[in-house]
Amino acid sequence: MDFVVLGQLLNTTLVFSTALIFASLGGIFSERSGVVNIGLEGLMMFGAFAAAVGGYYAQDAGMGEWAPWVGVLCAMAVGVIGSLIHAVAAITFKADQTISGTVINFLAAGSTLYMVKLFFEGSGETPLIDGFSKVAIPGLSKIPVIGEGIFNSYPTTYLAIILVIVIYFVLFKTPFGLRLRAVGEHPSAADTLGVNVNKMRYIGVMLSGLLAGIGGATITLTTTGTFAHNTISGQGFIAIAAMIFGKWNPLGAFGAAVFFGFSQAIRNYVQLFEWSKSIPQEFIFMIPYVLTIIVLVSAVGRSSAPKALGEPYDPSKR
Amino acid sequence: MSRLRKIFATDSYIVPLVAILLGFLVGAIVMLFGGYDPIAAYSALFKRVFGSPYDFGEAIREMTPLMLTGLAVAFAFRSGMFNIGADGQVMIGMTAASVVGIKLGGVLPGFLLVPLAVIAAAVCGGLWAGIAGYLKAKRGINEVITTIMLNWIALFLSNYIVRTFLLLQGQNRSEDNPASLSMTFLFSTFDNARLHWGTVIALAAATFFYVYLWKTKQGYEMRAVGLNPHAAEYAGMNVGRNVVKAMFISGVFAGLAGAGEVLGVFHYQSVFAASPGYGFDGIAVALLGLTHPLGVILAAILYGTLTYGSAGMSFGADVPPELIRIVIGSIIFFIAAQGIVRWVLKPFYFKRKKEKVL
Numbered sequence: 001m002d003f004v005v006l007g008q009l010l011n012t013t014l015v016f017s018t019a020l021i022f023a024s025l026g027g028i029f030s031e032r033s034g035v036v037n038i039g040l041e042g043l044m045m046f047g048a049f050a051a052a053v054g055g056y057y058a059q060d061a062g063m064g065e066w067a068p069w070v071g072v073l074c075a076m077a078v079g080v081i082g083s084l085i086h087a088v089a090a091i092t093f094k095a096d097q098t099i100s101g102t103v104i105n106f107l108a109a110g111s112t113l114y115m116v117k118l119f120f121e122g123s124g125e126t127p128l129i130d131g132f133s134k135v136a137i138p139g140l141s142k143i144p145v146i147g148e149g150i151f152n153s154y155p156t157t158y159l160a161i162i163l164v165i166v167i168y169f170v171l172f173k174t175p176f177g178l179r180l181r182a183v184g185e186h187p188s189a190a191d192t193l194g195v196n197v198n199k200m201r202y203i204g205v206m207l208s209g210l211l212a213g214i215g216g217a218t219i220t221l222t223t224t225g226t227f228a229h230n231t232i233s234g235q236g237f238i239a240i241a242a243m244i245f246g247k248w249n250p251l252g253a254f255g256a257a258v259f260f261g262f263s264q265a266i267r268n269y270v271q272l273f274e275w276s277k278s279i280p281q282e283f284i285f286m287i288p289y290v291l292t293i294i295v296l297v298s299a300v301g302r303s304s305a306p307k308a309l310g311e312p313y314d315p316s317k318r
Numbered sequence: 319m320s321r322l323r324k325i326f327a328t329d330s331y332i333v334p335l336v337a338i339l340l341g342f343l344v345g346a347i348v349m350l351f352g353g354y355d356p357i358a359a360y361s362a363l364f365k366r367v368f369g370s371p372y373d374f375g376e377a378i379r380e381m382t383p384l385m386l387t388g389l390a391v392a393f394a395f396r397s398g399m400f401n402i403g404a405d406g407q408v409m410i411g412m413t414a415a416s417v418v419g420i421k422l423g424g425v426l427p428g429f430l431l432v433p434l435a436v437i438a439a440a441v442c443g444g445l446w447a448g449i450a451g452y453l454k455a456k457r458g459i460n461e462v463i464t465t466i467m468l469n470w471i472a473l474f475l476s477n478y479i480v481r482t483f484l485l486l487q488g489q490n491r492s493e494d495n496p497a498s499l500s501m502t503f504l505f506s507t508f509d510n511a512r513l514h515w516g517t518v519i520a521l522a523a524a525t526f527f528y529v530y531l532w533k534t535k536q537g538y539e540m541r542a543v544g545l546n547p548h549a550a551e552y553a554g555m556n557v558g559r560n561v562v563k564a565m566f567i568s569g570v571f572a573g574l575a576g577a578g579e580v581l582g583v584f585h586y587q588s589v590f591a592a593s594p595g596y597g598f599d600g601i602a603v604a605l606l607g608l609t610h611p612l613g614v615i616l617a618a619i620l621y622g623t624l625t626y627g628s629a630g631m632s633f634g635a636d637v638p639p640e641l642i643r644i645v646i647g648s649i650i651f652f653i654a655a656q657g658i659v660r661w662v663l664k665p666f667y668f669k670r671k672k673e674k675v676l
Contacts, residue, residue, distance in 0.1 A: 038400075038462075085651070095654035098400055099605050103651040106602060110643025117638040118352050232469075232480070233592055237402070241463045282478035289467040296459050305460070 003145050007268050009262075010149025013070070014157050017261025019044070019218040021160040023239035024253040025167050027210030030083075031248055032171065033204025034184035034308040036097040039086050039104030040212050041236025046082040047075035047216025052126040053090035053119060059129050068132045068221045071157075072214060079213020080206050081109060087205040088099065096185050096314035105236075113229055125228040131221035132156060156218045161254075163211075167266035168250040180204055184306035187313040197313045215239065245292065247304050263288025325394065332661050339622070340659070343647030349637060359635040363642075365632020366419070367623050373630075375504070375511025379583060381622030385520040386575035387600025388618050389527055390447075390568045392609035394461075396531060397564030398544035403450060403465025404572040404596025406472030409590070410446040411439035411576025413476040415596055419497030419580075420484050428497070429639070435497045436519070436577045438615040443573015444566040446472060451565025456560030461565070469593060477589045484587065491588040499582035516578025520615075523571055527611040530567075540564055572597070599625075605650050 025079050030037040037043075054074030058067035082104060089100035116126055132154045140151040171177035182190040183200040191197050219235065220227050238260050245251025245259075270284050324496060346356035367377045387404045394401035418435040426434065450464040464485060484492035499514040531537035542550040543560040551557045580587050603621050607613030628639035652659050 089651060089655040093655035093657035095651075095656075098649060099654040102601055103654065104604060105598075106643050106647030106650065110640045110645075110647060113640040114348070114352070114638050114644065118638070122638075230592065239465050241466050244460050244463045280478055280482070282474040282481075286468050286471050286474045289470040292467050293453070293459075293464060296463070297453065297457055 004148070007145045007148030010145065011153065012265035012268060013258060013262040014150065014153055015222060015261070016264040017162045017258045018154065018157045018222070019131055019215040019235055020242055020257035020260055021254055022215030022218060022238050022243040023212045023236060024251055024257055025160075025163060026208035026215065027240055027243040028167070028171070028208075028250060028253060029180070029204045029211065030208035030249055031204075031243065031309055032184045032306055033180050033201045034187060034311065034313070035087075035090055035201050035205050036101060036310045037086070037205070037208050038101030038240065039083070039100055039108075039236075040239050041232060041234070042101075042105035042108030043079050043209050043212035044114055044216035044219070044236045044239070045105075045108040045232045046078045046209075046214030048220045048231050049108075049116065049126075049216070049227045050074040050078035050213065051217030052129065052220045053115075054129070055129045058112060065133075067130070069078055069127075071221055072217045073094070075213040075217035076210045077213075079209040079211075079216070081209070082213075083209025086209075087202050090312065091205070092199045094314065098310075108126050109229075109258075112200065112227070116227065126220075126224075126226045128225045129220075131225055143275050153199065154218075154222045156214070156222060159214075160218075164250050164254045171250065179290055181306070184308055184315075187311075188309050188315070191313075191315060195317075201313070212236070212239070214216060244305075245296070248306065259292075263278050323493045332663070333656050334606075334613075334653055336659050336663060337649050337652035337656075340652045341645045344648040345641055345645035347466070347604070348641060352637075354637045355635060356665035359631045359637045359641075362426075362634025363624070363627035363631040365484060365634065369630075370509065370672040371507065372509035372511045373626070375508030375513050377622055378517060379512050379514070379625045382514070382517045382520050382578055383596055384599055384618040384622050385615055386516070386523060386571050386578065386609055388603030388614040389520070389523055389611060390571035390575070391604035392596075392599045392607060392614050393527060393531075393571060394447075394564060394568040394610070395561065395604060395609045397540045397568075398547060399451075399454070399461050399565065399568075401447065401450075401465055401562065401565065401568050401597075402462055402601070403430065403447060403468050403472075403597065404568075404575075404600040405593050405595065406465070406469035407443040407569040407572035408448050408576040408596040409472045409476045409502075409594070411443035411573030412580045412587050413479050413535045413576075414573070415439040415497070415577040415580045416484055416492050416495055417479065419495040420493050423496035432497045432499065432581065435495075436499070436574065439573045439577035439580075440570045441573070443576060444570040447569025447572065448562055448566040451562040454565075455561040469597065471594050473590060478586075480587050480589050487587070490589045495581060495585050495587075497581050498585060499578060500585075500589050500676040505641050512583050514578055514582025516574070516582045519574055520618075521649070523574060524611040524615050527571075527614075536563075575600075602646060602650060606646075606653065608653070620649075631661050 023044055027037050027040050051071035051074060055067050055071030058070035063070060086104050088102050090097045120126060134152055135155055137151040141147040163186040179195045180200055183195060183197050187197045217230055224231055241254050242256035242260055245256035334412060349356040349359055365371055368374060389403045391401050413436045415438060418438045422431055450461045450468060453459040453464050454461045480492050486493045498514055501513045504513045531541055539555050540560050542555060543557050547557050603614060603617045607617035624642045628642035631637050632639045
């Protein structure tokens, strides 16, 4: 095990973490505003699909290296549209939020594959496209381990890390963040102070669609290159876990996402260690999930969800 | 008779029915946009399910695990928990049934072996879910995150057990399981469709669900905890114990679904590349069935019909079978957002009231 491998491992970790970071940040916006979002999986699926299709047509139109960015834009748009289904049901019609989130997962799984088959003559997969390529940051990428690991990554990874900091600042240091959190903690008090509860919640849910959409786009544009039925396969649920694990805090969610990304990356490197060759691979695969439970049991303790999470706001019950 | 009419006139029955119709309507619109013929597609769907005894039997086979996982999710829901882990519990149930069936196959006679395998599946599924219940009760850890983690652990653990102890040489699956839940006496009627006792077990489980929750003191406590844990605690109920018990029973249902699949349908267990997805279907069925046991049975029938028939739709009218997920998603959407359905129904209600005045 030398430093080159360590750098590569760190790099792969970030590749796998990026999508989870985006999606869990999205989840934070929605849930901080008081709306449960079980639909992250579906929103990521929408994003991954839109990025694959948008990227494909942009590439076809000769947009070259800008094509993946067109894919990201499409993913953002489709993610927001998808999240509106959840918002309308959960906020305006006061549906059970868990249920309307599940609806998103169903509609996404159905409609994306339906459209893939429609657009690409019955094929179950979009055509392979060129995604993002890694960008080395001059100077910094020469640092041993960290240079290879962090400063030679996909642009989406840099964007994700920047967003963690920006969103932390927005949530905890701006009036907008305060209002969003107030609506999730105590909507009637926020209403009394003149905050439009439903509007804030719509914004929260739409931002979650936007970010989860980018998360899905990251997967097609950096790892798979296509969209198929198994492109997301549980990543959205892992993002939810990362959000809860990180206590609905962007920095915590970032840490949890990197942890899950690391556990996915380590599979590629497991055979490199002498000690690990004798352990059945299933147990290596299990480690992150077992570890998550152990960490939750030993350290984190009671979860600190926003107080009004899951409750539709009804002004008449104030 | 008047009582019957009253039941069908109540809102709670009309809303799901209208939701189903609206769901089909959305599906039809999506098909029209794609340039398909919805009438041909839907008739192909129903023809597939009801066209031959074999297909009808296979559709029932398809409905069976849906009923049980639907009951599992619904039971947890009634007790105030969201069990995303039915998937893992099904897999643990499968594995338990495989281990008992294959390892004790030569030792025990069939009349002991089969019940033992089923009980092992139920208990192991229950204990697996019980882990999440215990962690919620004792440590306040969100059951959503633990059940997601337990799904993955169950997948890898099951694969490990099958690969290490039960593998059929050179194959990616276990040896054949000598324990069988097949209803062989029905095979001639249904043209060898894989009907099995799991369906009967599922109906019994639904009955248990109803009687336990609405006719026993323990069930009353469980519902009270589900509705308001703080009030239940104030009333002297042991919230933690109820949470663990509810998750255990929920897992028992899911474990039984696993037993049915392994002992009744496949008669062996595969090494899974990814989670088989039973649990997520179960969430949909539980929600479609309004988390009531009778509703869950009806929802499983609807869901099973649609998913089994969707293959016919793609053969008969060339429509991608994924369309059916849009239909199911829309139905759940309209059931959840009942305001929309009421809005659609408003003119009819209005008319009826006017008639009364006249």
